[in-house]
Amino acid sequence: MSNIYSPNMARVVEIINETSDVKSFRFEFIDQEVYKNFAWKAGQFLILSVFGVGEATFTFANPQTRRQFVECSIRKVGLVTEAIHELEVGDTVGIRGPYGNWFPFEEFKAKNLLFVAGGIGIAALRSPIEYSLDTRGDYDKITILYGARSPMDICYKDKIVRWQDSSNVDVTLTVDRGNDEWKHRVGLVPIILKEMNPAAENTVAIICGPPTMIKFTLKALSELGFTDDNIVTTLEMKMKCGLGKCGRCNIENLYICKDGPVFYYSKLKNLPEEY
Amino acid sequence: MSKTLQETARNLLAENKVEVIIGYAQGYDAFHTRPVFISNVEDVSKLIINEYCTNNLSVYLPIHKKLKVGIVTAKEQDLASIHELINEHQILEENVIIIEAAKQISSLSSELGEAQRDRGIDEEDGRQEAWKKRGYDMAVEEFEKLSAKERETFWDKEFERCIRCYACRQVCPVCYCPDCFVNRTMPKYLNEAVDMNKNKLFSLVRMLHVFGRCMDCRACNNACPVGIPLRLLTKKIAKDALELFGYVSGQGQEHPFSTFEKDELLEEIR
Amino acid sequence: MLFVLLLQPTTYNLQQKFSVNLLLLGMSIMEYTITTNNLRSLINDLLKEHIVYAPKLVSANTVLYKTIVSFDEYDSTALMTNTSAKSMIYPQTNRLFEFAKTTDGMVLKEDEEVKKSIIFGCRPCDAKGFSLLDNLFDWKGYRDESYFSRRDKTTIISISCTAPQSTCFCNSFEDWGATSKVGSDLLLIPMGDKYLVEVVTEKGKKITEDGKYFEPATERDAAIKQEIEQSVAELMPKKLKLGEIKENLDTAFESPYWDRVHLPCLKCNLCTFVCPTCYCFDISECPKGYSNGERNRTWDSCMSEQFTKMAGGVNPRSDSKRRFRQRVMHKFRYHVDNFNEYLCTGCGRCIKYCPVGIDIRRVLEGAK
Numbered sequence: 077m078s079n080i081y082s083p084n085m086a087r088v089v090e091i092i093n094e095t096s097d098v099k100s101f102r103f104e105f106i107d108q109e110v111y112k113n114f115a116w117k118a119g120q121f122l123i124l125s126v127f128g129v130g131e132a133t134f135t136f137a138n139p140q141t142r143r144q145f146v147e148c149s150i151r152k153v154g155l156v157t158e159a160i161h162e163l164e165v166g167d168t169v170g171i172r173g174p175y176g177n178w179f180p181f182e183e184f185k186a187k188n189l190l191f192v193a194g195g196i197g198i199a200a201l202r203s204p205i206e207y208s209l210d211t212r213g214d215y216d217k218i219t220i221l222y223g224a225r226s227p228m229d230i231c232y233k234d235k236i237v238r239w240q241d242s243s244n245v246d247v248t249l250t251v252d253r254g255n256d257e258w259k260h261r262v263g264l265v266p267i268i269l270k271e272m273n274p275a276a277e278n279t280v281a282i283i284c285g286p287p288t289m290i291k292f293t294l295k296a297l298s299e300l301g302f303t304d305d306n307i308v309t310t311l312e313m314k315m316k317c318g319l320g321k322c323g324r325c326n327i328e329n330l331y332i333c334k335d336g337p338v339f340y341y342s343k344l345k346n347l348p349e350e351y
Numbered sequence: 352m353s354k355t356l357q358e359t360a361r362n363l364l365a366e367n368k369v370e371v372i373i374g375y376a377q378g379y380d381a382f383h384t385r386p387v388f389i390s391n392v393e394d395v396s397k398l399i400i401n402e403y404c405t406n407n408l409s410v411y412l413p414i415h416k417k418l419k420v421g422i423v424t425a426k427e428q429d430l431a432s433i434h435e436l437i438n439e440h441q442i443l444e445e446n447v448i449i450i451e452a453a454k455q456i457s458s459l460s461s462e463l464g465e466a467q468r469d470r471g472i473d474e475e476d477g478r479q480e481a482w483k484k485r486g487y488d489m490a491v492e493e494f495e496k497l498s499a500k501e502r503e504t505f506w507d508k509e510f511e512r513c514i515r516c517y518a519c520r521q522v523c524p525v526c527y528c529p530d531c532f533v534n535r536t537m538p539k540y541l542n543e544a545v546d547m548n549k550n551k552l553f554s555l556v557r558m559l560h561v562f563g564r565c566m567d568c569r570a571c572n573n574a575c576p577v578g579i580p581l582r583l584l585t586k587k588i589a590k591d592a593l594e595l596f597g598y599v600s601g602q603g604q605e606h607p608f609s610t611f612e613k614d615e616l617l618e619e620i621r
Numbered sequence: 622m623l624f625v626l627l628l629q630p631t632t633y634n635l636q637q638k639f640s641v642n643l644l645l646l647g648m649s650i651m652e653y654t655i656t657t658n659n660l661r662s663l664i665n666d667l668l669k670e671h672i673v674y675a676p677k678l679v680s681a682n683t684v685l686y687k688t689i690v691s692f693d694e695y696d697s698t699a700l701m702t703n704t705s706a707k708s709m710i711y712p713q714t715n716r717l718f719e720f721a722k723t724t725d726g727m728v729l730k731e732d733e734e735v736k737k738s739i740i741f742g743c744r745p746c747d748a749k750g751f752s753l754l755d756n757l758f759d760w761k762g763y764r765d766e767s768y769f770s771r772r773d774k775t776t777i778i779s780i781s782c783t784a785p786q787s788t789c790f791c792n793s794f795e796d797w798g799a800t801s802k803v804g805s806d807l808l809l810i811p812m813g814d815k816y817l818v819e820v821v822t823e824k825g826k827k828i829t830e831d832g833k834y835f836e837p838a839t840e841r842d843a844a845i846k847q848e849i850e851q852s853v854a855e856l857m858p859k860k861l862k863l864g865e866i867k868e869n870l871d872t873a874f875e876s877p878y879w880d881r882v883h884l885p886c887l888k889c890n891l892c893t894f895v896c897p898t899c900y901c902f903d904i905s906e907c908p909k910g911y912s913n914g915e916r917n918r919t920w921d922s923c924m925s926e927q928f929t930k931m932a933g934g935v936n937p938r939s940d941s942k943r944r945f946r947q948r949v950m951h952k953f954r955y956h957v958d959n960f961n962e963y964l965c966t967g968c969g970r971c972i973k974y975c976p977v978g979i980d981i982r983r984v985l986e987g988a989k
Binding site for chain 1: 720727757761900901911918930931932938956958
Binding site: 379383406411509512518521522542543544574578580 | 679680681682683685703704713714787788881884885887888889890891894895903905906907917919920921922925926927970972974976977978979980982983
């Protein structure tokens with residue numbers, strides 16, 4: 077394809093219902109050659125087309141170490157995601173990418189990793205979590221805190237069980253409002269985070285979630301002694317091209333789709349709050 | 352005239368009767384004015400009123416509905432738009448103080464508004480003839496004589512050059528919907544591709560939406576960067592409102608579309 | 622012969638990307654003259670193998686670039702077209718590909734080769750717009766063929782202006798003026814019944830190669846050209862101090878200035894659509910029937926609410942102030958940081974056509 081906007085054809089091979097409005101889709105490229113050259117890193121994103129409806133941007137849910145297929149977890153929020161939710165196994169979609177930067181794991185070596193995810197933010201953190209589990213020897217302690225609105229809204233239930241079984245990984249789950257069967261924590265992510273009281277020393281916090289959660293989590297992390305250059309987050313912004321051209325993800329001289337979406341908070345906090 | 356206006360504005364601000372005055376100031380040259388927002392007494396000297404005051408400032412009222420606003424009107428249609436916005440419950444009557452320059456200036460501005468539209472017509476006199484031939488000056492009666500096919504051809508040619516910048520919609524006092532049908536995605540009524548049919552669909556649907564509410568203030572016509580004669584449409588809908596329903600917009604009559612009764616069902620509709 | 626170096630170093634490299642700039646090769650600018658009658662013959666000749674776009678009167682006071690079928694359709698009287706020449710190479714609706722569901726699955730079909738075309742009667746400010754777009758569309762490792770396929774096949778024959786309007790401010794840009802050549806392949810400077818022709822690029826040279834319509838320029842022509850440049854410069858409205866403005870903008874993001882200056886702006890897309898440099902776009906679907914359709918790239922505008930609004934409803938630039946500030950900042954600060962050039966050519970269309978008379982010059986001068 078000569079055109080940078082032309083997607084490659086892929087097929088839906090598996091659909092997993094995560095929650096009432098989130099599904100995970102596994103795709104396989106129709107042309108195996110395309111797949112061979114399609115190398116992504118945890119943190120990058122792709123642009124998915126439903127022909128006749130349009131394109132939308134999603135992060136890779138699986139890391140480069142688990143590349144049997146391309147997986148995205150998608151919440152139904154608008155026109156394109158609604159069409160994606162109606163897809164069935166065998167349907168054709170278009171995929172272009174990978175785009176954007178990735179989590180700087182080379183800088184995380186020998187450090188403790190603290191993942192904090194809120195809501196659908198877990199979809200963006202699953203690939204770095206699984207990547208770190210797959211390269212476990214490179215890091216010290218791994219802690220995961222994941223909060224959702226209710227037990228019904230927890231994604232990746234099976235995977236979380238496997239994460240918990242991994243050695244030296246501490247997983248904490250919390251919901252805003254629990255029910256009788258809920259055996260984990262109840263409370264907002266920033267509050268639980270403070271209760272957990274993770275050591276800030278030699279630790280990188282990797283966070284993703286809705287704006288309000290991010291705001292208070294940053295505050296909590298700062299109180300726990302985390303410095304801004306030890307906090308990494310990934311931004312969600314409206315993007316169309318993924319190529320640093322269409323202009324909508326422009327903040328100062330940055331194009332989030334090219335210069336992001338992964339940022340150290342030390343860099344992010346100097347940008348105007350237009351994300 | 353500007354001096355009296357400035358004095359009025361100064362008093363309104365000084366006595367705290369309004370928080371802001373929306374008026375006209377000198378534009379980029381002597382033939383152009385621009386809307387200006389004045390909230391400091393020191394700035395009232397910026398206010399002017401002359402025959403180049405062609406914007407309909409009432410478009411700003413719904414945006415600033417929470418403020419006490421003093422608004423300058425330069426023509427009768429501007430005044431009518433304000434009444435229409437009050438009738439449509441978009442603004443509160445008690446929040447608006449009208450500084451009416453309309454009476455003094457209306458006769459001037461209705462003619463000169465068209466000169467303003469050409470933006471520098473003095474430099475380009477030669478085009479006047481072509482202007483008339485193109486149908487901009489086509490009276491509604493003349494337009495009505497055209498067959499349906501001829502009308503279609505006429506508008507196809509005009510809307511072919513529309514760039515869908517939506518300036519016509521944004522400057523329209525009664526196009527205040529926060530969620531215009533062209534921007535909706537679920538369902539999607541109009542996609543982003545710009546072609547004659549979609550352009551026409553947008554403009555004609557807009558005309559239906561403003562039927563009986565349009566004051567024929569020419570704001571849309573003046574705003575169009577590619578000179579589409581929208582005025583012909585606004586005149587036509589005003590004429591239809593009068594002939595079909597005996598309705599004149601902005602006069603406080605009940606809107607014909609909100610007073611429908613079953614016996615009114617016309618033969619033609621069945 | 623004149624040896625004038627009017628271009629800034631940064632612009633050189635950019636120009637070089639798509640066509641060899643003769644200035645760079647150390648050659649002098651080749652200059653010819655062409656009579657008005659010969660120009661007519663030249664354009665009519667070129668029409669045989671090219672699509673020719675030129676300013677054309679389409680309605681009273683509306684002059685737009687349109688495909689012409691003969692030189693006589695060209696409107697030489699208008700200073701400026703209502704919309705810029707941008708759309709001749711970067712169309713408002715640009716089909717990226719068609720898709721169709723077949724028995725072999727979904728098949729994409731990209732557009733066939735574009736035809737050779739000429740933009741005739743382009744003003745230098747519009748031509749410069751293309752040089753700015755060139756940089757953007759070949760940036761960050763992605764070269765946009767849907768743009769360059771047209772760009773490479775288009776020859777731009779500009780005609781310099783002699784009578785600037787009150788909205789013009791092209792002279793505010795460094796080394797820039799009514800007879801500047803950036804983005805043009807050939808530049809024609811009107812001199813009564815003839816034009817002085819400056820060859821800027823290889824593409825331009827091709828047009829003059831035939832030779833039958835051109836005559837070498839004389840010393841006298843060069844002197845007249847200087848006079849013209851001088852007289853146009855005198856007619857130009859005042860210059861903006863762009864260096865100072867950029868410095869002010871660097872620290873003005875949080876300034877209360879933006880709280881008021883945006884107030885008249887009604888957030889239509891007009892200024893960005895008539896602009897020769899605004900490039901932001903959307904990618905949208907145009908379904909045709911159940912299983913066919915096309916995907917388009919369509920102009921979009923930072924002025925529109927939908928521009929940054931996410932599907933879930935969150936919008937980082939939801940209010941009028943933020944969007945107004947973004948346009949100004951992007952053109953005169955952010956873009957300068959990335960490309961070392963302003964995203965503006967001073968054509969003044971955004972001032973001339975703004976329905977509420979917002980003057981970008983005034984906005985910039987007040988920013989602190």
